[in-house]
């Protein structure tokens with residue numbers, strides 16, 4: 001494991017030039033306009049590149065801007081300064097080369113698991129029979145062959161998450177963006193879902209940006225772990241390469257000595273920022289306000 005130096009860290013530094021990056025954030029600032037007329041600068045000067053095939057986790061104190069970065073990569077938020085590049089081209093509007101998985105399910109309660117997965121192919125004009133066949137195949141891959149006709153309320157949290165994964169992956173996105181996807185699940189189900197995700201990802205490695213509060217989960221899954229500073233005007237303070245062998249079992253790998261060493265190093269960066277965030281409490285600063 002090695003710490004990439006900031007400020008040029010990121011996959012651009014760690015894994016090839018940003019020109020070849022699946023996602024490249026360059027000098028990105030994001031400022032929100034508040035209802036009271038004020039502004040809040042969430043992130044400032046973000047340089048972060050994710051290479052094709054790379055699994056990158058983003059960790060940082062609560063409210064630092066992890067989701068904001070993911071939203072910028074998804075094209076849901078436009079930066080107030082800087083650029084977002086997708087496979088070398090400026091991102092304009094929604095990132096249609098990406099699939100997005102949020103913490104909360106976005107399943108339609110009136111549709112069965114099969115129909116929820118199938119519907120993802122509708123915008124692509126896939127004929128009905130083929131769409132149903134492919135949806136069945138994806139539900140089998142996520143271990144839900146026996147549940148295709150169930151409605152979301154008849155599924156457990158972990159099963160719903162599997163349907164959501166199938167719904168996203170059936171479109172074969174070149175970039176996967178995941179925001180605390182396993183957040184609401186219990187610890188055991190999180191591990192099962194983590195292994196399922198690694199299994200699916202390792203078949204045809206897509207660029208993957210993964211936001212999590214769980215540092216152990218980040219290390220177990222990722223090729224790189226990026227640490228953000230406390231906001232406002234949060235930046236990237238450290239970028240660690242996780243040189244643990246693959247394939248990995250995310251429960252077993254936590255028992256390895258190398259895992260503990262990596263954890264200790266990353267936590268030493270993260271802890272400082274978590275403490276700063278606590279010290280700042282809920283305070284808001286105007287644009288340009290630097291973290292104390």
Ligand SMILES: Nc1ncnc2c1ncn2[C@@H]1O[C@H](COP(=O)(O)OP(=O)(O)OP(=O)(O)O)[C@@H](O)[C@H]1O
Nearest residue numbers: 032033040042061062063064065066067068069231
């Ligand atoms: N639409 C918005 N308007 C104003 N402020 C916003 C908006 N969206 C996010 N913020 C603020 O920007 C900061 C970053 O939010 P973000 O959700 O990206 O943080 P996060 O690191 O993902 O948080 P958490 O770990 O708690 O999920 C927070 O202080 C948040 O309050």
